[in-house]
Amino acid sequence: MTENKLVTNTRIVRASYANNSKVTHAQFRIEKHEDIDLTSVKPGEIILRNLYLSLDPYVRFTLNETGGDTPASYRRLNDTFYGLGIAEIVASGCDKYPVGSLVTINTGYEQYTRVSGLNDPNTQSDIRVLPAHARDESKGVPLSNYISALGxxxxxxxxxxxxxxxxxxxxxxxxxxxxxxxxxxxxxxxxxxxxxxxxxxxxxxxxxxxxxxxxxxxxxxxxxxxxxxxxxxxxxxxxxxxxxxxxxxxxxxxxxxxxxxxxxxxxxxxxxxxxxxxxxxxxxxxxxxxxxxxxxxxxHHLKYFENGELDSTIRPLLERKEIVYREEVFEGIESAPEHFINMLDGEYAGKVLIKIADL
Incomplete structure (x- = not known):
């Protein structure tokens, strides 16, 4: 019998609403849970080890108790914030998403995320499996670009x-x-x-x-x-x-x-x-x-991901330095609240990212 392999999962949860006020640290709470078992994955599930997290202004809407087009399920107190990230699949119960794949996905503000229901044909998945060359940073295109210039x-x-x-x-x-x-x-x-x-x-x-x-x-x-x-x-x-x-x-x-x-x-x-x-x-x-x-x-324009057109058009421009793309990358999931607030205040230039772990 395989022993459980529990990993400590640090996550950022929604502690309170900002509504019509400025976002502060009061809206965030950092929690640690030993609740991710890397040997326990059900059919239709994957477990992600999150590598990069994008900080985006649209997440601000999840700090309003009501209103807008943001679903209520994305606004619940004491739930983990969600945002676009790059992750590695470390456990899989779904043939479509094998272990070792790199993906972009609307993941948690956390170190590990469990995603379920992927074998259900009615599940709307936002998972994008990255091309093999996404791992190759030798030509000056960092993996982080897949949630910025190539995301x-x-x-x-x-x-x-x-x-x-x-x-x-x-x-x-x-x-x-x-x-x-x-x-x-x-x-x-x-x-x-x-x-x-x-x-x-x-x-x-x-x-x-x-x-x-x-x-x-x-x-x-x-x-x-x-x-x-x-x-x-x-x-x-x-x-x-x-x-x-x-x-x-x-x-x-x-x-x-x-x-x-x-x-x-x-x-x-x-x-x-x-x-x-x-x-x-x-x-x-x-x-x-x-x-x-x-x-x-x-x-409405995901076809440019699906047919590879965005990658085949933009990546060569980045490799040849015909496009200079500016990112601000900060270390550690615990730093996400501070940098999210600063991002909303316009303190940074370029795309703001959190590096959670090395590949």
């Missing part, structure tokens, strides 16, 4: 530009350009022949966008007047706006965008973390100028 942020950037239908010679403005999605949007658009303008929250981020990531221009939205900056940097107007910010800057772009311009609405981070809704005043200009506003959610 959901990369998919959002790549597919978003396709939805916009960008054309060379046009001008695109990228909100929150130093973030996990924006930095890639700008570089891909530049490769496609567009003039690229971005906004960011510090002079250091602005300099990085221009000097390292090939943006044609950028401005610090905290210290510069956005109207003056956009008029100066885009003298021929804005043709496309890749919007993850919403609020006042969206209102301004509606004034400045060219006739038949297009806006991709991906998120509204200006109205998250306890900030109220912003009343858009310039909606009449949509009709006056024939502007299109297109909604975007990444799971």
């Amino acid at each position: 959901m942020p990369g998919l959002t950037a790549y597919a978003g530009l396709k939805v916009l239908g960008v054309q060379p010679g046009k001008t695109i403005f990228v909100g929150s350009a130093a973030g996990g999605v924006g930095q890639l949007v700008g570089q891909l658009a530049k490769i496609q022949g567009l003039t690229v303008i971005g906004s960011a929250g510090s002079d250091e981020k602005v300099a990085y966008l221009i000097e390292k990531q090939n943006f044609d221009g950028a401005f610090n939205y905290k210290t510069e007047d956005a109207r003056e900056a956009l008029t100066r940097l885009a003298p021929n107007g804005i043709d496309y706006y890749y919007d993850t910010v919403g609020g006042a800057i969206l209102d301004l772009v509606l004034e400045l965008i060219n006739e038949h311009g297009k806006i991709l609405s991906v998120g509204m981070i200006s109205q998250e973390n306890g900030k109220g809704d912003y009343p858009i005043r310039n909606l009449k200009l949509i009709a006056v100028r024939g502007v299109s506003i297109l909604g975007f959610i990444y799971w």
Whole structure:
């Protein structure tokens, strides 16, 4: 008879709701449990050893007691937070997911996660099995990129530009350009022949966008007047706006965008973390100028994962250093609450990740 092999599992649980207030450490609790038995796996189950965790603004919605599109099951108190991660399968009762496979999955803010029900045909799985070359970091593409430039942020950037239908010679403005999605949007658009303008929250981020990531221009939205900056940097107007910010800057772009311009609405981070809704005043200009506003959610475009197109397009650009992708990687699952709070406050540049364990 095989002996039980229990491993201590440190996890981050939801201790309280923030609702309309700023997120603080009071919303998080760190717990340790010896409750993962690596020799006990049922049919249809896998056990994951989590390697990297992505910290994303959308998780903020799970700290609201009610409202929004977040299912109630993702908002329960005393439950483990969930977010996109990279993991290694260390035990499996499912032929489709053998031991040793690397996957990305909506996993727990924890060291080990048990996933059940995978043999049920009605189970909706978000598991993405990574290609074998994901392990190969020798060409300068770290494994962590599979939840950044080659993961959901990369998919959002790549597919978003396709939805916009960008054309060379046009001008695109990228909100929150130093973030996990924006930095890639700008570089891909530049490769496609567009003039690229971005906004960011510090002079250091602005300099990085221009000097390292090939943006044609950028401005610090905290210290510069956005109207003056956009008029100066885009003298021929804005043709496309890749919007993850919403609020006042969206209102301004509606004034400045060219006739038949297009806006991709991906998120509204200006109205998250306890900030109220912003009343858009310039909606009449949509009709006056024939502007299109297109909604975007990444799971409508998973085909670019499934057919390998995202990997085959973006990975060579990363290997050849034609795209410079900026990550901020912090060590240890216990550090997740602090860095999640700082991420919401805009303190970091690039994609924010927690490294939980070595491969």
